[in-house]
Amino acid sequence: MYVASIILSALLQASNPQPVADKKEDPDAEMVCRRVDVxxxxxxxxxxxxxxxxxxxxxxxxxxxARDIIDFSRSRPSGQ
Structure with missing residues (x-):
């Protein structure tokens, strides 16, 4: 019985989750994986x-x- 209470107390201490708000302080820091064509x-x-x-x-x-390329091509007369 003593061993079971030690294990139970260890599990309860280890399962203290951090509040969700702490993890979401900076949404730009979240890792995102994408599949990119080779x-x-x-x-x-x-x-x-x-x-x-x-x-x-x-x-x-x-x-x-892309915007710079379009702006550059618009500023030149055609044929040059």
Missing amino acids: TGSLARKERVCKTRGEWRRLADSGNAA
């Missing part, structure tokens, strides 16, 4: 894990680069 392969995909903030920054930089 260049040069028709079927191969690779798993890439980054934080939400890193994925957002990558998307924003890609959109900015």
Whole structure:
């Protein structure tokens, strides 16, 4: 009986979960994994894990680069 009470007390101490609010302080810090196509392969995909903030920054930089290309091509007269 004594051993069972020791085990029970150890389990109760170990099962004290942290509040959910503590884990969700920064939503950009959450890890997100995506499957990305491998260049040069028709079927191969690779798993890439980054934080939400890193994925957002990558998307924003890609959109900015595309916007710069469009703006540059619009500013030049056609045929040049």
